[in-house]
Amino acid sequence: MTAIEVRDLCKRYGGTRAVDGVSFTVAAGETFGVIGHNGAGKTTTVECLVGLRRPDSGTVRVLGEDPARRRRVLAQRIGVQLQESELPGRLKVAEALKLYASFYESPDDWRAVLERWGLAPIRNKSFGDLSGGQKQRLQLALALVGAPEVVVLDELTTGLDPIARRETWRLIGDLKASGTTVVLVSHYMDEAEALCDRMAVFGAGRIAALGSPRELVERTGTGSLEEAYFALAEVAR
Numbered sequence: 001m002t003a004i005e006v007r008d009l010c011k012r013y014g015g016t017r018a019v020d021g022v023s024f025t026v027a028a029g030e031t032f033g034v035i036g037h038n039g040a041g042k043t044t045t046v047e048c049l050v051g052l053r054r055p056d057s058g059t060v061r062v063l064g065e066d067p068a069r070r071r072r073v074l075a076q077r078i079g080v081q082l083q084e085s086e087l088p089g090r091l092k093v094a095e096a097l098k099l100y101a102s103f104y105e106s107p108d109d110w111r112a113v114l115e116r117w118g119l120a121p122i123r124n125k126s127f128g129d130l131s132g133g134q135k136q137r138l139q140l141a142l143a144l145v146g147a148p149e150v151v152v153l154d155e156l157t158t159g160l161d162p163i164a165r166r167e168t169w170r171l172i173g174d175l176k177a178s179g180t181t182v183v184l185v186s187h188y189m190d191e192a193e194a195l196c197d198r199m200a201v202f203g204a205g206r207i208a209a210l211g212s213p214r215e216l217v218e219r220t221g222t223g224s225l226e227e228a229y230f231a232l233a234e235v236a237r
C-alpha cells in the first residue's frame, strides 16, 4: 500500500525554484530518507507533505488525502517534528505532552511516552529552561504522542549527544517495527544507513538519485554511503 505519493511537485519563492519537479512514493511502513545539501528543497517538500505549504503545481497525497485541502483530517494521522519549532517558555514537559495528547482522538498514553523518551526526570521543567537536546527529544515525543500512521521528522537527531542519538535511533527502530511510515530529513549518512529503507538525494530542488542505501553505494561504485552521497551531491549541485 502506498502511504505517500508526490508527483511533479513544484514550489517557488519569488524567483527561487525551491522544489522543481519532484516525484516519489513511500510505501506504508517504509522509512524514507530525504537527504541533500542546504537549500536543496527538503524542508519545502516535507512542508508540502504535512499541509504547511501549498504546492504551485503537482500532486501530493498522504494516506490518500491532499494535505493542502485536508490538513485538519490528516493532522489526526500524521506526526510532525519540524526544525526549530518553539513552545511557550513556561509550559512544562508533562503539561506539553498531556496537552498534545488531548488534540488526538486516540493518542498513546502520554505518561508512557514521557517514560519511553526519557523525559520523566524533567517532567516538571519548563520548555524555556530545557537544553537544546532536551527540547529536541520533547519535540519528537510530541510528534509521536498522537500514535500517528505517518511521521515526518526534520533533522531528527541534530543537537543530540551521541548516546541520545543512538537511543533515538533505537526508538525510531521500534516505530518502524510497529508499521509506522517514517519520512526522515537528515544530513547524516550513518543515520540514513541505520534507519532508511530507501532515500532520495535532493539537489537544487530536484531528486538526483533515489534508492536503498545499498543501491546508491552500488550505483556510484563507492565503498560507503557517505562517499556515494558526495559523488551524487557533486553532480546534483
Ligand SMILES: Nc1ncnc2c1ncn2[C@@H]1O[C@H](COP(=O)(O)OP(=O)(O)OP(=O)(O)O)[C@@H](O)[C@H]1O
Pocket: 013, 016, 017, 018, 019, 036, 037, 038, 039, 040, 041, 042, 043, 044, 045
Ligand atoms: N520562506 C521562504 N522564502 C523564500 N525563500 C525560501 C523560503 N524557504 C526556503 N526558501 C528557499 O528555498 C530553497 C529551498 O529551501 P529549503 O528550506 O526547502 O531547503 P532544505 O533542503 O531544507 O535546506 P536545509 O538543509 O538548509 O534545511 C532555498 O534556496 C531557500 O533559500
